[in-house]
Amino acid sequence: MIRNYLKIAWRNLRKHSFYSFLNIFGLSLGLASCLLITLYVVDELSYDQPYENVDRIYRINADLKFGGPEMRLAVAPDPMAFTLKKDYPQVEAVARLRENGSYLVRRNEQAENLKEDQVVFADSTFFSVFSIPLVEGNPATALTEPNTLVLSERDAAKYFGAESPLGKTLLLDNELTYRVTGVMENLPANSHLSDLNMLLSMASREESRENSWGSHNFVTYLRLREGTDALQFEKNFDTLLEKYTAPWVKSIMGATMEDLEKSGNYLRYSLIPVRDIHLYSDRLAEISVNGNIQYVYIFSVVALFLLLIACVNFMNLATARSANRAREVGVRKALGSERSSLVAQFLTESLLLGYISLGLALLIAFVAMPFFNDLSGKQMHVPVENGIFWGALLLTGGVVGLLAGSYPAFFLSGFKAIRVLKGTLATEGKGGYLRNTLVVFQFVISVMLIIGTMIIYRQLNYIQTKTLGYDKEQVLLIDNAYALGTQTEAFRQEMLKKPGVENATVSGFMPTPSSRTDNPFYPEGQSIQEKSVGMQSWRVDYEYVNTLGIKLLKGRAFSREFPSDSSAILINEEAARLLGYQDPIGKRIATLINPDASSQRVYTIIGVIKNFHYESLRKNIGALNLVLGKSSGMLALRLTSREAQGTVERAGQLWKQMAPGQPFEYRFMNDDFDATYRAEARVGSIFITFALLSILIGCLGLFGLAAYTAERRTKEIGVRKVLGASVGNIVTMLSLDFLKLVGVAILVASPIAWYGMDAWLSNFAYRIDIQWWMFVLAGALAAGIALLTVSFQSIKAALMNPVKSLRSE
Structure with missing residues (x-):
């Protein structure tokens, strides 16, 4: 019996190769995407599990x-x-x-x-x-x-x-x-x-x-x-x-x-x-860059959505083509077939299709894995050596096949033999309502992913283009400046003589996120308990402010003309606000020399600098001060745009002369800044990728439905053309039914997407506003994609010679 079921199932797949291809390809894309994301989620959830106890x-x-x-x-x-x-x-x-x-x-x-x-x-x-x-x-x-x-x-x-x-x-x-x-x-x-x-x-x-x-x-x-x-x-x-x-x-x-x-x-x-x-955990002084449980949830939902879209495609195409198989069901029932055997037959077909799709999905996952690793920043592989993996995979293929084929199986097997053989079966009704619901469901997911992708992209673009309060462009950072030893200043002076170098500063403190802690500062004459402000305190040199393009609002910057600047301090706007100073210039503030000492060090405020973002834009700008001091972690060179590459080469040559045997390592400050938001950039890239996949899978199903609709309404189209309908009228008629469903999907998806993306944006202290036009644009994109998908079949049907469609009448 099983052999007979498989034989019939295989014949049906071959006979209707176009629809079989749409089903298999759509389902395999959904399964492959789900597999890749599942491997990502499992990897994230497996952190720190191997240790005993x-x-x-x-x-x-x-x-x-x-x-x-x-x-x-x-x-x-x-x-x-x-x-x-x-x-x-x-x-x-x-x-x-x-x-x-x-x-x-x-x-x-x-x-x-x-x-x-x-x-x-x-x-x-x-x-x-x-x-x-x-x-x-x-x-x-x-x-x-x-x-x-x-x-x-x-x-x-x-x-x-x-x-x-x-x-x-x-x-x-x-x-x-x-x-x-x-x-x-x-x-x-x-x-x-x-x-x-x-x-x-x-x-x-x-x-x-x-x-x-x-x-x-x-x-x-x-x-x-x-x-x-x-x-x-x-x-x-x-x-x-x-x-x-x-x-x-x-x-x-x-x-x-x-x-x-x-x-x-x-x-x-x-x-x-x-x-x-x-x-x-996302705290100061983490040992490593950690993940985020939010992204695990997001990707898990995306994987589920993609799989559901693929299953929906299967159900849609199977129920849409019910009329083509109605006569087969009627004949079988007339010859004595039980409904259970018909259900078994149709489920066998869906299982066969599911396992063929699973094999293709596995192949797609193998091919896509290197690209997905680049996208996610991981080094994962398909664990073919793991027996549990194969068991889970086979079980998934079976479950997906049964779930995707369950409704079509019970729907088709429920046809009444006498009505089918008399030709009085109504093929729309319940099946038509279900198909419409499933199309809406598919495009709800697609529209949500489009909106999410758009908002993530705009937030990342906002981060990249936001005024930071310093100039990160064309700043070359040379690491390990301390390896120059006593020649650090000589190296800086030599680089200033090179073409393309506007300014240079030596400091271990740069305005990109780093593990730094605050120290309490308080007005001189008051106790630390009365009025203290936690500030980051950076040791910098005389050229720091000018080299990094930090704006001075009041007072002056450090200068070699003032020997007293060894006890001077620059504070940012936020520090001035927290200290309660309207005019901080000349005020004296103190800090403890170390946490357990009673002695303190007193500084005189000589300038106020504009607030600049030295932490991630997820956080508000905190209090900060700059003091003169030796901190030779990095050398920062302000370059002219035309001489950047040449300056790097000249710096490398000079380094080899002045620090032989020491590694010359450099990077640009804007690259450091970009690395801060690498996780969000990866999420954006993954969102875009899987949003496109969801749209592709949804379009495969829509393409099949449009083809079936055009095929079913061939004679109607012929009559309309004979009565004077234009090609445009026919295309509009066929397309409008689908566009209505996409419109419903847009209305359903928009509030859900707004809620989810507003929650994601709440992680940023500095964020974009979610604008109404984003939803309009996402809806227009979805509608445009749907229209392009169905228009091919609509135009093809509209251009058909009515003589061919009506000659059987």
């Missing part, structure tokens, strides 16, 4: 407000980890990481330096919290001694080749010698720690032993004992604050924790599960 590992977060805006930090004070371990038996193990930016690393004096971007200091207990195997070395002792380090397998091969690195040394920043005491397995890509290739012993860092409860610089992890409720454990932070932080607040501010809360300031700690960090 990961369900008991947490990171400590800090939320503090101290004069300025609230700061949400992924770091905690240095003594917190081991204090928790000492005071609370629920804590089984603790470890800290301290980011230190990049290092220049080489094996010996003769080798060339290589830049390592993600170097962190780690406690000796790190491997007891995270179950990362060591290929060489003892995890219990690898990081116990000062000036020791653990390499990843990747870095071990890079610096030592095939030989064992244990006991050998590396030179960091041309002066620090570290001994290799371990080699760890490369961290998995689906971990928030994946970029860590080099761990330095925390014992090498004096700061880790300062016992400062006011300085938040350490990423702090703890593993709770089995059975411990994390939410209940969080309540212990109140006790911790009272016991350890309150004395610090009292000694520095002369106030109690209650006084701090009354003044609108606060300090709070909480726990976040490690496996939630990638999708649910």
Whole structure:
């Protein structure tokens, strides 16, 4: 019986090859898109799962407000980890990481330096919290001694080749010698720690032993004992604050924790599960760039929509062609076929079509995977080696085939034999209403995706073109300026002599997002408790303001003509507002030299700079000040547009002369800015791609329906032409029915799309307004695409010779 069903199903597919192609191709596109997005979602959800006891590992977060805006930090004070371990038996193990930016690393004096971007200091207990195997070395002792380090397998091969690195040394920043005491397995890509290739012993860092409860610089992890409720454990932070932080607040501010809360300031700690960090955490001082659970939800919905559109196509075409198969059903029923056997026959056809589509979808996914990886910024593959994958795939193909074919099967098998054979079957009615509903559903999804794509694109364009308060164009950033040593200023002066260089500044602080923390500043003569403002404080040189095109609103910039500028300060508009100064020039403000010292440093305000965006546009501009100081992380060159490439080459040549053996690394500031919004740009690209796919799939179905409608109304068209109807009249008549459905879809989709995109835009402090014309344009695009799709069949039918369509009458 099954063999007979399959044979008949195959014959029907071959007999109606045009409609079979539309069904198979549309369904395969939907399945392939769903497969790719599912792999993306699974990858995002799998972060930090491989570690043992990961369900008991947490990171400590800090939320503090101290004069300025609230700061949400992924770091905690240095003594917190081991204090928790000492005071609370629920804590089984603790470890800290301290980011230190990049290092220049080489094996010996003769080798060339290589830049390592993600170097962190780690406690000796790190491997007891995270179950990362060591290929060489003892995890219990690898990081116990000062000036020791653990390499990843990747870095071990890079610096030592095939030989064992244990006991050998590396030179960091041309002066620090570290001994290799371990080699760890490369961290998995689906971990928030994946970029860590080099761990330095925390014992090498004096700061880790300062016992400062006011300085938040350490990423702090703890593993709770089995059975411990994390939410209940969080309540212990109140006790911790009272016991350890309150004395610090009292000694520095002369106030109690209650006084701090009354003044609108606060300090709070909480726990976040490690496996939630990638999708649910976007704080200052994150170890890596994390994902966003919103995008996981969005892509999951898009995948479901695409699959539904493809299934809707199948149902639409199957029910639309019901009249063509009605006589077959009538004959079968007259010869004694049961309805159940007819249902089985039609479901077999849909299953066969579903599995053919699944095979083609798999092929499409293989071909598209490299492009999708570029689009999503991942390195995924189709897991053909995984048995669960094949089981899920086969199950999906079966379920999709049954779901897509269920309604047509029951619809077709329900025809009355006597009515069919008499030729009195009405083919519209219920089936026609369903088809119209499904067409509306398809275009609701397509219009929503078009609107979403348009709004995302406009928001990204707004970000790119918004006035930032500084000029990011034609600014060349040269990294590792400290590698020049004492020749940094000489290099800057030489570059100023080169053609195409307008100005140059040396500073580690650039107006692109970075992990920086605030310090409290307060008017001289007042206590830190009375009036303090949390500000970022950047150390810059005399040329900084002019080189970056930062606008000065009041006063003056730093000048070599004023030796007193060593204690001068520039503040931005927001800092002046928070300090309550109408005219800040000449006012003196102070800050603590370090969080636990009673001494302070006093600055005189000499200028007010216009607010500029130094953080992502997701955040409001905070208080900021500039002070003169040495910070040789980067050299920024303001270039003329015509000489950009030549200047890069000349800078590279000069670098080789003045810093031989040191890596010459550069980038342009606008590229740094673009990288800040790479996630949104990827979302926009993915949205555009799948919006186009949804429209394509929907158009395949619409094309088939238009062909069927034209075929069914052939004689009507012939009569109308004989009676004088023009080609335009016929095309309008055939197209109008579909355009009405698209119009309904636009009305339904618009409020849903507005709600969803308004929620997405709420993540940005600076955002576009959603305008009415966006919905009109999206609707016009959808209507235009639908009209183009059906017009081919409409025009073809309208141009047909009426003699051919009427000669059978």
